[in-house]
Amino acid sequence: MVETILEAEDIEYTYTDGTKALRKVNMVVRCGEKIAVLGSNGAGKSTLFLHFNAILQPERGCIRFHGRKLSYKKDEIMELRRKIGIVFQDPDNQLFSASVLQEVSFGPMNLGLSEAEVRNCVEKALRATEISDLIDRPTHILSFGQKKRVSIADILAMEPEVIIFDEPTAWLDPRHAREFMQLLDELSQQGKTIIISTHDVDLAYSWADRIFVMKQGQVLTDGKPEEVFCQQEVISSADLNRPWLVETHDEFIRLGLLPSSTCLPRNKEELYESLARPCYNVFRHF
Secondary structure: OOOEEEEEEEEEEEOOOOOEEEEEEEEEEEOOOEEEEEOOOOOOHHHHHHHHOOOOOOOEEEEEEOOEEOOOOHHHHHHHHHHEEEEOOOHHHOOOOOEHHHHHHHHHHHOOOOHHHHHHHHHHHHHHOOOHHHOOOEHHHOOHHHHHHHHHHHHHOOOOOEEEEEOOOOOOOHHHHHHHHHHHHHHHHOOOEEEEEEOOHHHHHHHOOEEEEEEOOEEEEEEOHHHHOOOHHHHHHOOOOOOHHHHHHHHHHHOOOOOOOOOOOOOHHHHHHHHHOOHHHHHHOO
């Protein structure tokens, strides 16, 4: 059985202006999973992420890491933030050092590592994010995509177990968004547990192992992507659309181009394969 690495149990949180941000939120994340959290603005996604990193503390409920309830002691919080890193939507909210080297070195240096160990952590993080050539560049002259990669290298240099990305592809063009998601897949293959929030249902459907749908501070449903997006009423109530692959699959079945028993495809290649098998159905309609 796969170990649970992170858990929110009946989390409630209200901001100082009276906004009820989280309402008895429960979420279980298992080691090595790729999790996508969907929901419109104000659903509570970012607030939940700040609880996972102990930036916020719940009014009620608790956060558990490796089954242990957080006590919010200073040493425990420091260790938690080393093991669970957050990459914010806007890298300018995360980067503060003059150069890439200084930026990525900051975390390991604060762990009390030797100079050689810090250098090793930095080099590994830069290689993983493919920005070794930027090591001496000033951070303020970098492109948005480069800053996003530096912000990930920031977190990787701490050697975390869980990495949380708040809207990772926001403001990226399609090519850089694809490259970014490939990087997340590589991190997952290295054993990292990845959690993202996104409005992109197509991205979430094809990428995630499991999806959580949130609305007004509550989790409406969770499960495998193909299970979640079959719940049309829930998806609609969360102001989300169904992925194009799901819509196309259902329409092809309605038209008789695919047998009703055909499994939902998770990517366009699987859809093409499904169409190729019962080719007599396709030709029969033309």
